[in-house]
Amino acid sequence: MANGERITVQNGALNVPNNPIIPFIEGDGTGPDIWAAASRVLEAAVEKAYNGEKQIVWKEILAGEKAYNQTGEWLPSETLDTIREYIIAIKGPLTTPVGGGIRSLNVALRQELDLFTCLRPVRYFQGVPSPLKHPEKTDMVIFRENTEDIYAGIEYAEGTDEVKKVIDFLRNEMGVNKIRFPETSGIGIKPISKEGTSRLVRAAIQYAINEGRKNVTLVHKGNIMKFTEGAFKNWGYEVAEKEFGDKVFTWKEYDRIAEKDGKDAANDAQSKAEQEGKLIVKDAIADNFLQQILTRPEEYDVVATMNLNGDYISDALAAQVGGIGIAPGANINYETGHAIFEATHGTAPKYAGMDKVNPSSVILSGVLMLEHLNWHEAADLVMKSMEKTIASKVVTYDFARLMDGAKEVKCSGFADELIKNM
C-alpha cells in the first residue's frame, strides 16, 4: 500500500486507485504548520471511513522558499511535471513579494497547468463568528477565471525603455492622448478572451445545473472596461444561450422580452422559468455586487467572474462567513481533469512557526479533493467533525477572539480535536 499508484484519466473521468499518490506542496510562512495539521486530519478521515482499504500516499514536491533553498529554483520544472503526471495535487500558500521580485508562484502553477477555474465555495458553519446578522444566508460558489486578466503579468515598470516603447506606441500609433502622466506611468495590460471566458462560464453553468443551484451571476465592470469585462458578460450570455438552451433563462432574454412586450411580460417569463426549475443566468456590475452580497446574499448562488474580481470577491465573501481561516478552494481544468487544491488565504507570515493559525481552509480544500476523488465517506467525516468541533467552541485564535466562552487551541490542537470528534 505504501508505494501507491497513479490516478489516471479515462474518457474524461478520473480513475482513482485505493492508494493514490498525491503530490503536496507544504507552502511558505504558516504553510508547514497548516500542512502538518491538515494532512493528519485527512489521513485520519480516510482511515476511519475505509478501515485501511484506502490510503493516500503523499509525495512531497517543492515550490517557494523550500524549493529555492534546496534547488536554487522557486518553481522547479520537476514540480510541474509531477503534477502533470499525478493529475491531482494539494498545496499550502506561497509567498509573493510586492512591487518587485518573483511573480506569483501560485498564479504560475495555475497558468502553467492551465487550471482555468479557481473554484471557491463559501458556506457558513453554525457557531462561527461572523460580522453579519444572518451569515447562514451566504451560500455561494465562486468560479474565478484563473489564466487571464492582469494576472497574465504583462506589466512595464515606470522609467524603463519598455514602458517608454509601449507609451510611445499608444500615443503615436493608436492616437491615445489620455495617459495623464506619460513620463512617469507604469503600464499593465489586461487580456480577456472569448475562449477563456467561454470555458469558465461553461464550467460554472454545468456545475450549477449538476448541483441544482438556482442562478449563475456574471460579475463584471463592463460599463468601464467595455472590451474586456463587458465582453466577458456578452460572451457569458452567448455560452448560456447557445450551449444550454432550454435549461437556462438569461437576463438577456428578459431584456428582449421587455423590449418587445414590456416589463410585466418579462417578469412573468422569468417567474415561469423559475417555476420550471430553469437556471437563471444574470449579471451584476462588480461594485454593486460587492454591496449586494452583504445586503442580499440569498439572491446569489454561483458566481462566474474574471481573475481580479474573483480574487477580491473570494476574500470578501470569506469574511462574511467567518474569515479566510475557513475558506477552501480548488484550481481545476475540467477538460484534462488536472486540479490543485489550496486555501484562499496566503502565508500569514506574522504567525509563521507559531503553530497558531486556523488549518481549516487547507483541511476543507482537502475535503473538496476527497469529493473530487469520489471519496465522499471520508469527506463527510471531516465535514461533520468540523461542524461538531466548532459548535463545541474549541477553536483557533481567529475564532476565539470573536467568540464568547471559546477554548482557544493551537493549529495542531485543532487538528487533534477534529480527529477526536470524527
Ligand SMILES: NC(=O)C1=CN([C@@H]2O[C@H](COP(=O)(O)OP(=O)(O)OC[C@H]3O[C@@H](n4cnc5c(N)ncnc54)[C@H](OP(=O)(O)O)[C@@H]3O)[C@@H](O)[C@H]2O)C=CC1
Ligand atoms: N494562494 C496563495 O498561496 C496565496 C498567497 N498569498 C501570499 O501570502 C502572503 C501574505 O499575504 P497577505 O495579504 O498578508 O494575506 P494572508 O491571507 O496571508 O493573511 C492576511 C490575514 O488573514 C488572516 N489569516 C490568513 N490565514 C489565516 C489562517 N490560516 N487562519 C486564520 N487567519 C488567517 C490573518 O488575519 P489576522 O491578522 O487578523 O489574524 C492574516 O494576517 C503574500 O506574499 C501573498 O502574496 C496571498 C493569498 C493567496
Ligand SMILES: O=C(O)CCC(=O)C(=O)O
Ligand atoms: O499569488 C499570490 O501571492 C496571491 C494569490 C491570491 O491572492 C489568490 O489566489 O487569492
Ligand SMILES: [Mg+2]
Ligand atoms: Mg487572494
